[in-house]
Amino acid sequence: MSTTLLLILDLAGIAVFASTGALVGVRKELDVFGVAVLAVMTGLGGGVLRDLLIGSVPPAALEDWRYLVVPFVTSLVVFAFHPTFGRRERGIMLLDAVGLALFCVTGAVTAEEAGLNVLSSSALGMLTGIGGGMMRDIASGRVPVVFRGELYATPAFAGALVASVVHHEGWSQWWYIVAFGTCLVWRILALKRGWSAPLPPGTAHV
Amino acid sequence: MSTTLLLILDLAGIAVFASTGALVGVRKELDVFGVAVLAVMTGLGGGVLRDLLIGSVPPAALEDWRYLVVPFVTSLVVFAFHPTFGRRERGIMLLDAVGLALFCVTGAVTAEEAGLNVLSSSALGMLTGIGGGMMRDIASGRVPVVFRGELYATPAFAGALVASVVHHEGWSQWWYIVAFGTCLVWRILALKRGWSAPLPPGTAHV
């Protein structure tokens, strides 16, 4: 995948995730700098984790100033206009799904390019997608939403798996759109139709 | 220690820890994929942390597909048969103690082989043992059980210290069994006899 395209997609995903972090911070009534710290952590967390695990240090987030500026500015915008964002909960959910789909693909491709096998690249792509949101929820004292597997882990793993196979087999880059779409469509369908993965035997579906 | 033996012991410890993670997930009523994510994190967390800290990247957990498959399959089995596992709480505690003893020894030996000094290797062996459980508890919103020092930190450090000294002095590998036993026996005795380490002065023992 071209480096410029990867960068743009990465920054777009970071902005989206940062905005979800900022919204959580606003709801916890953090001050503007607390909101910024939480937003930057949410936006960069997944990618930094991925870079640490493949030994690409310093991580991209510290090599390139845009990686810090994008989530920071995003957090200020959300802070200032949060009632507008808050009312658009459905829009946020959609953006969050787009961010997840972007990250699982770029994460899997980055892992493949670092020489990992297909299974590990898929796992790392999934982790890139869910890592930031997990840090956001843990740091702000919520049970991580990513543990609702049918909404996060599964579509992210599916998208990352498709992307890893595409890279591994050397198929045309257009196929990455299929990887992206797999995660996005799966996630949105799960959300809209209220899909839910099996609960532990003996537990009532609520 | 032979590489194959280290691998087998490592995988055994991972399966054991993954099953404790899966049980916590089942009790939190996560769906099957959420349970899998929590279980894999619990099983691999300590070893990944160790590998990151000694600069062995990508960590073993991403280099070898068995490291991902073992905790994943374990989580599915626990998910499906959790009432059976849940009733065997005492068995789980025993398995958990075995996992801790395995990880503190393999963690310390890995750190020694990376050239760390005896004290650091012991600390890292302990961290390998308690890291996964700490992540499990933090991610699922419980106060980490590893902070009950007399049950976790102390026996794990003791076992790791013995293993580090054995490696450092180049003693026969049979001595690793002593390291393993130190942690295991200590932990089980602490559990059975209700040993408790000193509480802060002025705090009533409850």
Add this chain to the structure above:
Amino acid sequence: MSTTLLLILDLAGIAVFASTGALVGVRKELDVFGVAVLAVMTGLGGGVLRDLLIGSVPPAALEDWRYLVVPFVTSLVVFAFHPTFGRRERGIMLLDAVGLALFCVTGAVTAEEAGLNVLSSSALGMLTGIGGGMMRDIASGRVPVVFRGELYATPAFAGALVASVVHHEGWSQWWYIVAFGTCLVWRILALKRGWSAPLPPGTAHV
């Protein structure tokens, strides 16, 4: 900055942060080893995170035994004499501010010396300062105090920014005192005067 001076300042900051971790552990009524684990994590967390992110592994905390011994001994002292420390809450807050100021400067300088740009070095200096406290609070189930941005993130970033610029421009090392003072004075003024950063629009200041 001379290596010896950096080491001494680093160990001083570690001791201070470890004592705050130990106090939290004592209040949570952890036993002596649980207190030690929490204290060591609080003392070393920020620096280990910094070292991981700049690829300096094994981190200083594992290379040099003093990094492990200092927070461990600190935790024992706090454990034994905690009523004395607990009564000196104001003294602790002051020490905490000194620790933050030390870490943001040493963190930024270490990042600069690893070749990061000024913005990234400032961010990493800030993270070095707030990382340990964040881990302490997350691990012990409190909402991280570092999210009160006006008391932590902002002064730490300001101090780290001054230190990064000083290093980048090659100014006299005496200027590091200005960096240190920027963080310390800002933090103390914020504390004493009850400064608070803007809250989200529509939120009542409480």
